[in-house]
């Protein structure tokens with residue numbers, strides 16, 4: 001299924017390393033690349049370093065070694081330039097509680113440099129992520145986690161950036177919304193976005209991703225094109241890697 | 253980008269429920285304070301007018317220029333509506349006569365001590381206490397609150413420069429809060445106009461400057477709140493820190509400055525000075541008595557029992573001039589003591605104010621009082637004015653007495669004491685060219701000059717706090 005996508009990487013980690021102030025080595029010389037039109041899924045236990053990797057791409061933290069690049073721009077050297085090219089959905093989207101969904105979308109779209117959207121645009125993107133119409137003009141105060149997550153995804157779509165970072169974007173989504181999100185990812189891929197996603201959903205990852213990476217203790221212990229994993233039981237593989245087997249042992 | 257950020261801050265403030273409530277309370281308090289100020293002012297004016305009438309009447313009823321006395325009154329000023337300052341602590345009038353130097357007596361607080369318990373609530377008080385609290389309440393969680401509610405990461409996943417973000421936070425909140433505050437202040441002005449308070453152009457100028465310095469003060473507390481919000485990660489911590497800082501700036505430092513200055517520069521009490529003077533006088537008189545005794549001894553030794561009348565006369569004259577010289581000496585000594593006292597008081601006052609000005613609240617209060625002319629200078633101005641008036645009045649009375657002798661005959665002498673003669677005539681006094689007391693005015697030029705220091709300090713505090721907020725926010729972890 002996976003095609004060899006031509007061209008340079010849009011998202012790239014080069015021996016990316018992060019040791020926190022308290023000494024925890026959260027990311028240990030991690031390298032990978034996501035090209036336009038590719039979805040890169042990171043699997044891994046809690047605390048494996050997935051969020052750390054995404055935060056490094058957003059320059060929320062500085063790398064201890066190596067660098068994260070977006071469209072060739074080193075994020076910790078030119079963060080503003082890099083951030084123009086990336087949209088982000090966190091694992092727990094938080095928005096302004098006193099603003100309505102549409103007001104939140106409008107503000108963040110403008111921050112993302114998109115000032116030309118109309119009310120209709122906001123309406124259609126909210127419908128696209130599955131937020132029912134009666135919630136569009138309600139204050140965020142009463143929104144459930146899944147509803148906020150949908151708004152966060154809508155904001156990322158509106159930014160229309162070439163790179164997208166998704167940190168467990170489907171956490172809190174109901175099954176229907178989860179399925180719709182999968183379709184959404186597909187269409188974003190067709191639009192040529194480069195998508196880096198962390199997830200705990202092995203099955204969905206296998207279905208939607210082009211490359212699957214398994215992380216453990218700050219290292220990528222497996223990184224394979226999804227096409228090569230087609231016949232394999234990914235869940236068993238994952239367990240083996242978590243148990244500390246080396247790549248050779250696991251595949252054997 | 254900047255416009256978007258400012259717009260959002262404004263919207264957030266206007267939509268927040270605490271805005272309507274706090275602003276309502278604040279506007280109500282401002283209006284109430286001016287209302288109270290106006291009625292107090294009107295009462296003072298009434299008291300002033302009747303007092304003056306009564307004094308005029310009493311003056312006309314006096315029969316002789318020798319014992320003539322009058323009262324000089326402190327004139328109420330419309331500015332006391334906004335900043336009462338020392339208005340209610342200072343006496344309302346002073347007795348003017350030949351014997352004692354004038355002193356202001358019967359202050360509003362001494363007559364109605366109940367008001368002194370909680371003091372008057374004036375506009376300056378509402379600004380110092382309520383507006384500063386409001387400013388801090390709206391900015392203490394500007395940064396940490398957004399981090400806590402989790403919106404900061406999404407904001408900074410966009411190409412938002414931190415400096416712009418912080419500045420927009422400050423400016424957005426500033427506009428959102430200052431516009432309603434200015435509206436409330438304008439309503440206060442309207443109330444003053446409607447109440448028919450006699451405001452001159454200069455009064456309006458002073459009021460305008462007072463509003464400006466109030467906004468500057470308000471701004472400084474907003475920026476301090478912003479600074480604290482960028483230093484902390486949780487709004488509960490920020491709230492506590494803000495409260496402590498507010499208490500320190502508004503309640504403690506102003507008083508601490510004065511107390512510290514009192515410890516550093518000691519000023520003797522009036523009783524101490526009296527004691528020193530009395531001791532000096534006693535010594536001098538003792539010395540004089542000794543001199544006198546030895547003089548007498550000498551004379552007796554030289555020519556016993558042959559005191560001619562002439563010799564007696566010269567002896568008495570020498571004695572008299574010695575006595576006078578001693579009196580002059582004592583007076584000079586006392587004058588020096590008081591001069592020293594007032595010099596020390598000045599040093600102490602300057603030190604107290606300099607120390608207090610570490611707090612924006614003191615800088616504002618001092619500026620407000622000097623703008624309203626109700627500061628410590630009010631007392632000095634009146635004391636000086638009363639002294640001058642007393643001299644004029646006494647000169648006038650003396651001249652009149654020479655022109656038309658009559659009335660009481662008073663004579664002082666150090667050995668016989670005081671004796672009073674009987675009045676001879678009871679004719680009406682002609683008071684046409686009697687000097688009248690002109691209440692001293694404060695020069696606006698000097699006021700503005702002093703104001704610049706405080707305005708500069710308030711600006712400096714705002715800039716420093718913003719610089720601090722900026723440095724803190726540059727390294728702020730948005731996660």
Ligand SMILES: Nc1ncnc2c1ncn2[C@@H]1O[C@H](COP(=O)(O)OP(=O)(O)OP(=O)(O)O)[C@@H](O)[C@H]1O
Pocket residue numbers: 020021022024025026044045046047048049050051052053
């Ligand atoms: N701010 C921080 N300071 C110190 N250590 C941290 C910090 N943030 C994360 N860590 C540590 O870094 C490691 C990686 O954390 P990270 O959040 O990247 O994991 P994750 O893969 O996203 O986990 P999860 O699946 O639970 O989201 C963990 O051991 C965590 O304790």
Ligand SMILES: [Mg+2]
Pocket residue numbers: 050051052091167
């Ligand atoms: Mg995570």
